[in-house]
Amino acid sequence: MAADDDFSAPHPRDLIAGLEKGLQVIEAFDQERSRLTIAEVAERTGLTRAAARRYLITLTYLGYMRHENKQFSLTPAVLRLGQSYLHSARLPRIVQPLLYRLAYSLEEAASCGVLDDDQLVCVAAVSAGRLVSNTLQPGTRVPAYCTANGRMLLACLPHAAVERFLERAQPEQITAHTIVNKERLALEIARAREQGYALVDQELELGLRTIAVPLRNFRGDVVAAMNISVHAGRMTAAQIVERCLPAMIKIQVELGALL
Template sequence: MIAIMPASIDSTADAPATRDLIAGLEKGLQVIEAFDQERARLTIAEVAQRTGLTRAAARRYLITLVHLGYMRHENKLFSLTPMVLRLGQSYLHSARLPRIVQPLLYRLAYSLEEAASAGVLDHDDLVCVAAVSAGRLVSATLQPGTRVPAYCTANGRVLLASLPQDEVERFLERARPEQMTGHTIVDKERLALEIGRARAQGYALVDQELELGLRTIAVPLRNFRGETVAAINVSVHAARIAADSMVERCLPALLKIQVEMSALL
């Protein structure tokens, strides 16, 4: 996946008229998004199945993407090329949020000597837009451009908590939580409680729900109008810092950055 624009979960609001949409561009992006970590190489038939296109249409889109350099073709299998990264980098280089948050994220990470990252919602996923490791490689998911489910991450939880309640309810209705680890909360009633807890206390603490060993605490980032536009977190290895200690050690620093960011956004 490469679309990383901040977005509300409710994608039906202010939908454009069909006549204003370019169907070919939409379908071409769907073809690119058909490839992921589990499906790095696909046949024409597999792309057609994943996108809902006919086999003939999928073939034309794939050939076009090969011609443009976004795809390679070998032994009847297609795969993405590094050129696709240009699409995500265009956002990271042009968007205001990553440029503003990166210096403060750097200061946060090195003051605590822990990894830190910032993320935004893209439909039901959390997408990382900035990250600093401070010399501690805690998780490969803490890299700009990575996409993970929002329901089992601290950044995702505080962003979900910032949505109107009716949007949260719609998210929970369509969510299909997977047991990422033995700690992952998959019961929707418990998820609703955790989202409500994050809303009430102003932060979220997620303990090894995305990856074993990954413990994360996050707060929302709000602009000067009080609107939540992103979230920032501190991530540690569970073997080094207890969950209770994270609140005491990391939350004050996160809240300080939160205040500074609100004056800049």
């Protein structure tokens, strides 16, 4: 590698615009918009209609899209992209066995996630026989501000980064418990930083309570967060801290020596 190579800020001539735009087309599809027309893809990506059409035709030819009644949708082949990360990345492979042990020792669902911009992406999960939420699956993306893993990771960012996040954030009232006031959200992030864990009570889903701790590598850098999720009808917020946090801290320490 040349000494002046900087992959975080590459020169425009080193970028392949077609690849970037093709990935934007794939990312245009989500839970709310699983089927899109050419015009809708063009609008969501900023491409011309002609360009969007070519990308969609190419992705259909490659097996990543299907076309029916003038609408396009993703095929399961797209999962290969995510599976490549899960199978090759070091973090999920190291975390999964200890996450399994934690989940079954507490008989509660556990997951591990990382920040991707302002979203929390689940990279490993164990249900331990309790399916408390469909969001606890590898590859699932949820807002960081209203999840325990996400809020814990936000709390581990430098203060300036948290301030920038709060400036651009537009919290939505997902449930009656979701914190949307930015001043209160800032206080919750600061509280998580101070106490070393984040507790979120039914802000993403009604009936879902979660507690999270940060995961650090051997250098002390935060690389992910790990949580336990329980049904609100079975355990109060205080009981989650009392029953789950000690076991989580033990796994946290073990993972710190492995990551």
